Amino acid sequence: MKFQYYFKYIIFLLLFSNVALSNDKLDLKVKKLTLELRCMTCQNQSVYDSDSDFAKDIKNLVNDKFKEGLNEKEIKLFLTERYGEYILFKPYFNIKNVLLWLFPFILLLFSMVFFIKNLKKN
Amino acid sequence: MISLIGFSALCLSAFFSITLLIPNSIFKFKIKFFLLFFRLSTFLICISFVSLIVAYVSSDFSNFNVFQNSHSNKPLIYKISGTWGNHEGSILLWLCMISIYGFAYSLISNALDDFKINVLKIQSSLFVIFAFFIIFTSNPFLVNSVKVDEGLGLNPILQDPALAIHPPMLYMGYVGFSLVFSLGMASLFKKSRDTNWIIETKKWAIISWTFLTAGIALGSYWAYYELGWGGWWFWDPVENISLMPWIVGLALVHSLIMIRGEQTIERWIVFLSILCFSLSILGTFLVRSGILTSVHSFASDASRGLFILLIFFLITGFGFLIFLIKSPANKNNLQLLLINKTSALIINNILMIIAMLTILLGTIYPIFIEVLTNTRVSVGGPYFNATVLPILLPGFLLMSIAPVLSWQSNKIKKFRTYVIFFLILSFVVFLHSYFTVFNTWGFIGLILGSWIILASIISIILRFQFLISFNYIKSINSFIAHIGVGIMIIGITFSSVYQKEYNFNISVGQEINLNENILKLENIKIMEEKNYQTLKASFSLKQKNDLIDYILPAKNYYPVSKMITTEAGIYHDWLKDIYITLGAEDNNIWNIKVYINPLVSFIWIGVIIMIFSGLIAIFKR
Incomplete structure (x- = not known):
């Protein structure tokens, strides 16, 4: 029983380890970007991981901006103008x-x- | 009263250590008396530390430090761990350990008297420096000026079993490098050419490194379930800081292996010994001064930063200065060949040092930028993933075969076997990524991790003896350690690349389908614990109709400090963790986050194997 379960799980893992990647594209884009943003009201936590109000606002904002058709770079620019470079976990390459x-x-x-x-x- | 005993013991112990520093030209101690004084000093500092523990356990609020960091209704274990859960107490623990390491050295070492005295003298001067630091800036024995009946309580997130032993473990590692530092320094002063000190350095470096590994692992395990962020490593400045001496310690342990090939690179070893302890102090400075924003800022105090910085420059500057003046002659007899053991070890060292420097740069870069341009920048996880990992990759690849390389020649025994197995493995991993969606990091991590394990296992099989003895285990120890690393790499890869997460809004009684499992929110209860109130949700995890387990995420409210902490509920299994955190509530509907983290257990198994192999290496053949 136990073995069967493990076996199934391994098969499952091997075949479907990509499930996380095939989700909605927009969500993925939001996730990728918000993972690189600092939640300004938390201790060293990314916007994506945080549940604070600030993080929620930024998540919605990023979502909206993507829907408006802006790309990642433009959204980052918008955010750094508003909050400073402090918000970027991955500093610009300049x-x-x-x-x-x-x-x-x-x-x-x-x-x-x-x-x-x-x-x-x- | 107890504080007075503690403080007097501290001062006396510092006094004894100072007397040990009298130069030989003025007064020469006989070795017997020297050791007696040193051990007396250790004994006294232990009394001092124990008296602080007693003050905590008995909730003696006439002691200001106890008043600030303890509360009478805490469970006993957190009263004890509260001793090192604050700046003053933890530095006293640090001081105590400097002395204990010296004490242990004085008992175990079989070095010549002169060398032993030199080591202990350097150890005592470190002791004196930190003792002054405690007495003048962070005295844990200050008397409370007002009479109070109750303390302010310990920070709730520190009230946790893993975190109770995390600081002592970590300090055993950090401070252990002080002895390695002393050994390295003393070796610069010695006149004879014997290399016994290298063997001793190796032993102590491995001990410290093993403790440091355990300490870091405990800390990240704590972060995993207590912070509730779904991960266990965040490239947080404090994590980075503990990683730096760890990496250099690892480089040191590896370069100490080179004495087996009878090629000593003493200079490099001394350099690493100094660097290791310097980084430990730098870490303490950055954490304690509160300069860095981090999840650990609960234990910081800006005013003491300057003093620690001074100590850092004093010890590092002094160390490297003497290193430059008295450094041993560089016998350039390294046998570098394209692929032999020496070049593998040197590449390993170079890569580790570069990785360490990168982490150091990324960690202190925001400080520099803030000082220079007055703007704040962040350097976080994405930066380190993009720089440190690619740098370490060739090292990991090399690691799989390094232990079987020969010292003298370019050949690898049974080279063909390795190639065949490597090709088979690559094919399997390739198939796996072909049938799933290709993920670069997933692919690289999986192939590296499994190749390291496979290559090490092949090497073990090729040397297999039917008589399993301690010597045999010792001879395959490096493979064991590397298997641990391989397992850890696979765990890290899967748990980060293939992590899945879900957000649900759920009310009591509702069920969710989670792949092949069903998760049901059974109930939510509020309970009173000894010093906190807990709101505990109970989820049942079922597979078809069989109950597998209950998962119990919670939120704790600590009335003394008016803080809420989250406790993730985790279902552990060899292959995956199901990890639940409670979010906000609205009209009896709870927002929950569910993470499925595959193969997290591999990380801890890998660490345990590495620690095991460290322990094996300590014992003599």
Whole structure:
């Protein structure tokens, strides 16, 4: 019994692990965006995860804006004009944040070069 | 009275530790007396800490710290855990542990007397620094100026069994690195060329790392069911901060393996030892000063930040300065080959350090930007997922085969077996993603995790002995640890990529269909517990007509602090968790969130395996 149940579950998992992805497209777009927004009235929680009034408002707002035909970028711009960049969990990739975004990969590149050089020496 | 005992013991213990710092040129202790003084100091600081616990347990509100953080009608366990549930008490615990680690070292170590004394001297100076910090800025033994009968109570979200032991575990990890720091520093001063200290460093680094792992896991398990956000890791600044010494500790443990190949890279080891403890202190500073917005800001106080920052610069600066002046000669005899063990370990170290630096940058970036441009920015989960994960990926791939690589040559034994199995596995995983909708992270995570497990199992089978002995287990220990990581990767991947969530509005008696299960809201009750009121919903989980279990999400109201906490109701199973949180109520209709988190149990199983393997590694062959 128990085994059968597990077996079924594994099959289920293997076949339908995509259920979450085939939901309504709009909801998905809203989810994707609100996951990257900070709930300004909470402690380090995303708008998507939060149940606070602020988060609810933003969720509705994002939903409406998508319906109006705006794309993700425009909505983000709208929100940052209103609340500042603080609302974005994923800072813009621009000149100001270039250090933040490129630093890890530059470091990776440098250490790779360094490593390969040492390798050649041997 | 009890506070007075505690405070005197603290001061006396600091005094004894100061006397140990007298330079040899002025007065040279005999080793016997040196150890006696050190142990006396440990004994006294333990008395001090125990007296604080006694003050908490007996609800002695004449102590200001107890008054602020305790309440007489709390259950006993939370009276005890309240001792370290606040800034002053937790720093006292930190101090106590610095001394206990030194004490344990003085008992266990078989190092030469001079070296031992040096280690303990450095440990004592750390002790003195933190003792001054406590005495001058965060004294837990202050007397309450007004006479009161009742305390203000402990923050309700800290009143939880996992969180009662989470801080001591975490501190055992953080503070353990202080001993690793002392060992590294002492090695810079030693004159002989023996490498016994590396073996000792390895032992203590593994001990600390194991405790840190357990502490972090407890914390994230707590976050999983107490915060009710459906996840267990949020890239919260405090989580990041605990992850940094953890990663460096892991790098340290791995680079200490290199002594087996008789290639010591002492310099690098000392560097990592200093870095590890520095990051631990930096973490404490960032958490305690309240500079970072985080779910942990309950334990912060801005005024002490400066002092901790000073300690951080003092210890780190001093450490690295001596490192630069006295660093051991770099015997550049590393045998780097395209794929041998040394190069694998070095790549592992490089990747871990870069990952750590990235996390550090992301965590403190908002502070810099705020200071420089006066605007506030956030760096959160999406950033770390986009940077740290890709950096770690090659490391995970390497990890699957690293333990079987040879020290000296480019060859892998039974190379073909591995390739065949890898191809089969890739095909299976590929089929799986072909029949479901392709998800990049799901695919990568699954293939990495299962490949690590498979490769480790193949390696174990290839070395299989019919006589299972401790030595045998020890020899396959690295594979065991890596299997743990593999299982954890699969758990993390599935629980995050394939998490499903539903929102329902439901009234009592209603049923919901949840895939093959039926969820019914049986009743909602309000109950009085010892120090809180709880509103508990009872859901029955049925499969066809068989009752599987009840799921009990709740909201607790703590009258003392006037706070409401949510408790997620979770049904655990090997393959999935059904996770319910209670939302708002409107006209007897409840809003609930249901998450189905597949394979969460794998994360905890993976962690337990890693801890187990840490324990194995501590014991001598």
